[in-house]
Amino acid sequence: MIIKTNKLEEFINSLLEQMGVNNLDSQIISDIYIRSTLRNVGHHDIYDLPRRLEMLDKGVINKNPKINLNKSYGSIENYDGDNGLGEVCTSFILERAQKLADSNGIGFCSVYNSNHFLATAPYLEKSAEAGYFTLIWTSARPAIGWPGTRKKIIGNNPMGYSTPTNSDPMFLDISMAHDSVGNLKDKMEKEKQLSPLTAVDKEGNYTENPLEALEGGSLPIGGHKGVGLSILGELLTTVMGNGIMIDQKSKYESSKPDINFYDQMVIIIKPDVFMSEKEYLDRVDILTNFIRDKKSSLRIPGEKSNETKKRLKKEGIQLEMKLINTLNEWAVKYKMPFSL
Amino acid sequence: MIIKTNKLEEFINSLLEQMGVNNLDSQIISDIYIRSTLRNVGHHDIYDLPRRLEMLDKGVINKNPKINLNKSYGSIENYDGDNGLGEVCTSFILERAQKLADSNGIGFCSVYNSNHFLATAPYLEKSAEAGYFTLIWTSARPAIGWPGTRKKIIGNNPMGYSTPTNSDPMFLDISMAHDSVGNLKDKMEKEKQLSPLTAVDKEGNYTENPLEALEGGSLPIGGHKGVGLSILGELLTTVMGNGIMIDQKSKYESSKPDINFYDQMVIIIKPDVFMSEKEYLDRVDILTNFIRDKKSSLRIPGEKSNETKKRLKKEGIQLEMKLINTLNEWAVKYKMPFSL
Numbered sequence: 001m002i003i004k005t006n007k008l009e010e011f012i013n014s015l016l017e018q019m020g021v022n023n024l025d026s027q028i029i030s031d032i033y034i035r036s037t038l039r040n041v042g043h044h045d046i047y048d049l050p051r052r053l054e055m056l057d058k059g060v061i062n063k064n065p066k067i068n069l070n071k072s073y074g075s076i077e078n079y080d081g082d083n084g085l086g087e088v089c090t091s092f093i094l095e096r097a098q099k100l101a102d103s104n105g106i107g108f109c110s111v112y113n114s115n116h117f118l119a120t121a122p123y124l125e126k127s128a129e130a131g132y133f134t135l136i137w138t139s140a141r142p143a144i145g146w147p148g149t150r151k152k153i154i155g156n157n158p159m160g161y162s163t164p165t166n167s168d169p170m171f172l173d174i175s176m177a178h179d180s181v182g183n184l185k186d187k188m189e190k191e192k193q194l195s196p197l198t199a200v201d202k203e204g205n206y207t208e209n210p211l212e213a214l215e216g217g218s219l220p221i222g223g224h225k226g227v228g229l230s231i232l233g234e235l236l237t238t239v240m241g242n243g244i245m246i247d248q249k250s251k252y253e254s255s256k257p258d259i260n261f262y263d264q265m266v267i268i269i270k271p272d273v274f275m276s277e278k279e280y281l282d283r284v285d286i287l288t289n290f291i292r293d294k295k296s297s298l299r300i301p302g303e304k305s306n307e308t309k310k311r312l313k314k315e316g317i318q319l320e321m322k323l324i325n326t327l328n329e330w331a332v333k334y335k336m337p338f339s340l
Numbered sequence: 341m342i343i344k345t346n347k348l349e350e351f352i353n354s355l356l357e358q359m360g361v362n363n364l365d366s367q368i369i370s371d372i373y374i375r376s377t378l379r380n381v382g383h384h385d386i387y388d389l390p391r392r393l394e395m396l397d398k399g400v401i402n403k404n405p406k407i408n409l410n411k412s413y414g415s416i417e418n419y420d421g422d423n424g425l426g427e428v429c430t431s432f433i434l435e436r437a438q439k440l441a442d443s444n445g446i447g448f449c450s451v452y453n454s455n456h457f458l459a460t461a462p463y464l465e466k467s468a469e470a471g472y473f474t475l476i477w478t479s480a481r482p483a484i485g486w487p488g489t490r491k492k493i494i495g496n497n498p499m500g501y502s503t504p505t506n507s508d509p510m511f512l513d514i515s516m517a518h519d520s521v522g523n524l525k526d527k528m529e530k531e532k533q534l535s536p537l538t539a540v541d542k543e544g545n546y547t548e549n550p551l552e553a554l555e556g557g558s559l560p561i562g563g564h565k566g567v568g569l570s571i572l573g574e575l576l577t578t579v580m581g582n583g584i585m586i587d588q589k590s591k592y593e594s595s596k597p598d599i600n601f602y603d604q605m606v607i608i609i610k611p612d613v614f615m616s617e618k619e620y621l622d623r624v625d626i627l628t629n630f631i632r633d634k635k636s637s638l639r640i641p642g643e644k645s646n647e648t649k650k651r652l653k654k655e656g657i658q659l660e661m662k663l664i665n666t667l668n669e670w671a672v673k674y675k676m677p678f679s680l
Contacts, residue, residue, distance in 0.1 A: 071614045074444030075415050078614040104414030106448045108609060133580070149636035161572050172568035204636070222561025228512035228641045229569075231627070232501050239623045240473070240611055247630045267607070269448060271580055274411045274418040283579045287571070290587045296489035296544070301568045 001324055002316040003340060009034045011327070011340055012049065018334040019056055020063050028091045035122035037317055038309040043182035044119040046319065050326045052085060060257055061085055061115055067092050070112075070242060075104040078241055079111040083260060086117030090136075090264045094123050098132055101268040110241035110265035117264055120160030121173040121305065127268065128162040128169030131277070135161045135267040139237040141258050142250045144177050144230060145200040145217020152217045154246065156180060157233030162302070163271060166281045170288070172301035176230040177218035184210045184218060194218075237263040341664055342656040343680060349374045351667070351680055352389065358674040359396055360403050368431045375462035377657055378649040383522035384459040386659065390666045392425060400597055401425055401455055407432050410452075410582060415444040418581055419451040423600060426457030430476070430604045434463050438472055441608040450581035450605035457604055460500030461513040461645065467608065468502040468509030471617070475501045475607040479577040481598055482590045484517050484570060485540040485557020492557045494586065496520060497573030502642070503611060506621045510628070512641035516570040517558035524550045524558060534558075577603040 009030045016026035036045040055061040065084025069077060077096055081089035093109035100107025117123075120136040127134040140155035158180070162171035178198035179187070187194065188210035199213035200206055207213055220226025237243060243263030252258065271280050288300050319340075328339045349370045356366035376385035395401040405424025409417060417436055421429035433449035440447025457463075460476040467474040480495035498520070502511035518538035519527070527534065528550035539553035540546055547553055560566025577583060583603030592598065611620050628640045659680075668679045 073613040076445035105416030108446045146636050146638050149633050153631050174565045221565050225514045225561050245626050247626055273413040286585050286587055291493050293489050296486050298486050
């Protein structure tokens with residue numbers, strides 16, 4: 001079924017409010033879900049909402065967290081997310097880091113006792129629209145494998161950055177593994193094989209089977225380079241930011257809810273300090289024009305998402321009936337005045 | 341010939357002073373060369389010194405640059421490197437970013453009109469020893485290729501990070517391509533083939549020949565992920581920091597000296613703000629102990645370099661006679677009282 005963006009956003013917002021989420025947070029969350037869903041990648045978007053609703057409903061995640069400052073020093077701040085949704089915690093530190101950057105040119109904020117935040121993309125997009133250069137990392141459950149090793153050695157620790165441009169934001173949203181956990185699940189459902197030498201099974205042997213890769217692990221991009229970049233993410237989030245350490249996370253089975261397993265951090269830089277805003281944006285244009293080459297398959301980061309977004313905003317978003325039914329069941333349960 | 345570390349450091353220091361480099365800079369430069377050379381990777385170390393000496397001698401690079409503040413705002417600063425050695429410019433902004441981090445928890449400094457700085461490793465190591473968490477990016481000449489594209493699309497823009505630990509510093513020093521330009525040259529000299537699908541020739545076709553890859557380009561790690569990470573480096577250095585833009589750099593042939601083609605940036609974070617220093621270092625230990633797995637080939641970033649360094653500090657450094665002769669010729673030319 002095709003749903004218009006506005007209607008979907010209003011639905012999410014109202015449903016969250018009916019569940020007891022305060023109005024400010026419900027607006028923030030619905031905006032994040034719409035931004036994610038308009039990328040049309042099929043996971044870490046509206047399809048993740050039912051799981052969040054369940055956790056809010058059961059009280060496993062805090063509906064109205066009091067996000068508290070743990071420690072701060074000049075232009076860096078660390079917060080206790082009070083077991084709030086990752087979407088709320090990350091939006092909070094994004095705004096704080098922007099304020100710090102307004103005052104000091106750069107701001108670095110991190111949050112622990114947070115939860116899964118969908119993806120870096122929606123925050124990156126929002127922050128670029130507000131004129132900031134943004135870097136985001138999140139920690140994750142251990143997911144990356146290594147040839148000859150039986151355990152998952154580290155999370156694929158997604159990261160991303162964005163910059164304003166003279167047109168749509170440029171943003172990159174990637175994990176440090178060849179395939180994210182979401183990608184592996186997608187490929188499993190669609191019965192696709194993985195590329196050779198990009199994953200190992202639970203014994204540490206190479207596999208092209210997505211199910212075996214979920215038990216073993218996707219391999220890091222560039223071998224030791226990707227491992228090193230994942231470690232960077234782990235240091236900037238969990239280690240430095242008071243999160244639950246990786247040895248504790250790895251003790252749980254994947255069937256258990258991974259509450260508080262995700263710590264996020266944001267670095268914001270004001271890009272127009274060293275030159276005028278116009279000059280900065282023109283320089284970004286020079287770079288993208290240089291890279292763009294019509295004869296190759298290369299795209300500028302975010303380009304495809306930006307095109308999809310424009311199309312879906314016009315056409316509406318195609319959602320599976322199973323998802324719509326689930327969301328409408330929640331609407332009935334919480335006495336919503338309307339459904340999808 | 342085997343040379344003791346102290347002797348080599350004294351030689352570089354004295355030679356630079358004889359050439360007219362001020363004593364403070366000559367000490368900084370010789371320290372950087374010794375740190376690089378003790379990694380024993382065979383390029384971006386003492387073997388790069390003769391080229392630097394030539395450029396200093398000819399006045400192509402400024403022996404005593406006056407590094408000037410261009411713009412600053414709170415905890416971010418941008419400098420004009422006055423066409424100094426990359427080693428001098430980067431050491432300068434490293435120290436400035438450390439001072440900013442002392443005041444504000446985080447500091448971000450960048451420099452343009454700089455030159456090649458060897459590698460991120462020596463700066464990362466030095467900064468970790470001083471107790472800082474450090475991120476460094478440098479821009480570079482376009483070097484990365486893309487299948488089906490005839491031009492080099494972007495620099496491999498090396499980056500790295502380091503953190504203090506309870507023992508030796510942890511540091512990662514990587515380029516965003518499967519092979520750095522230095523690696524390609526090494527493999528060409530040693531007549532080694534490249535791994536499949538990691539490079540293209542000048543027509544954009546896959547190649548395993550290092551010479552063809554030097555004309556075409558090494559491919560980015562993780563495909564579009566590596567491109568995106570290279571763009572990140574370009575934005576943080578050249579674009580944001582007033583460097584010579586990539587379209588200008590690409591107009592020159594590789595035979596021309598690439599003066600002022602390299603812009604560096606440093607982000608320093610005080611890692612012990614959100615918790616005690618002891619707690620932070622112990623948390624880094626928990627992470628590295630988790631990753632370390634004796635059954636796999638996986639090493640902690642910097643581990644191999646740290647081992648090599650200890651060995652070479654004891655045994656001395658094995659240098660080719662050709663290099664020693666060249667360095668001794670410079671010593672004679674500049675009336676050094678001693679030779680290697």
